[in-house]
Structure formats: structure tokens, C-alpha cells
Amino acid sequence: MNKLFKRIDTVFLEVTNMERSIGWYTEVLGFSVRWHDVENGYAAIEMGETPLTLVRAENVTPGSHCLLNFYSADIYAAHQKLAERGVSVEDVIDYGAVLSFEFKDPDGHILGVCYFEEESVTREES
Structure with missing residues (x-):
């Protein structure tokens, strides 16, 4: 560190x-x-x-890429909850080891949600 x-x-x-x-x-x-x-x-x-x-x-001039990712242990539940709350969410994309989707805040900032197996990341870092 x-x-x-x-x-x-x-x-x-x-x-x-x-x-x-x-x-x-x-x-x-x-x-x-x-x-x-x-x-x-x-x-x-x-x-x-x-x-x-x-x-x-x-x-405010929002950027053209995702500003930050929130981690969710259940990305599909997070996707559904945001959609139910009126947020325009993009589709979940499967990158292999990582799943993610994006949405925007009221000022147009692009935010993301990601999911990956935390255990595999911890093992690989060891």
C-alpha cells in the first residue's frame, strides 16, 4: 500500500x-x-x-464516460430497483469477469453499477 x-x-x-x-x-x-x-x-x-x-x-458539464461505479452484490436486483424508481438504466453488460450497467443522475453525470466475484479478486491479489 x-x-x-x-x-x-x-x-x-x-x-x-x-x-x-x-x-x-x-x-x-x-x-x-x-x-x-x-x-x-x-x-x-x-x-x-x-x-x-x-x-x-x-x-455542470457532465463527462462523456462513467464517473464512478457502485458495487452491488446483486446487479440484476439493483438494475430492477433503479428502473422501478424511474431511473433510465442501460442494459447489463457481461464483460466476462465483470457485469455492469450505467445510468445518469439529475445533472447528467454517468454513473455505473458493477458486480464481480469478490472472492476471486481477493485470491488473485494474494
């Missing part, structure tokens, strides 16, 4: 409407708010080991 860094502390994501984005990440994706600084335009979304920090911005 790198001696300088222990982990990624947070990932920053610019959003044009903080309240809409907080609602979407909590209600649609099921995460919770760690903290919210209304005055300065920041909100940390609790989503596991590394939080997602939403940053208020006037304009």
Missing part, C-alpha cells in the same frame, strides 16, 4: 440544484446525508467507505 495515502476520503461531484440532488441520491439511490453545509453549498452523501460530496455549481 502507498505509504503517503490510506484511502480516497471523498469524491466531489458538481450539481446545479443541491436540494434536488440530495433528494435523488437519498430517495432514489437510498443513501443518507452525512452533513450538509447550506451556506457554502456542500453536502456529503454517505454511501459506504468513501462519501460522495455534492458541490453546488452554476453550470
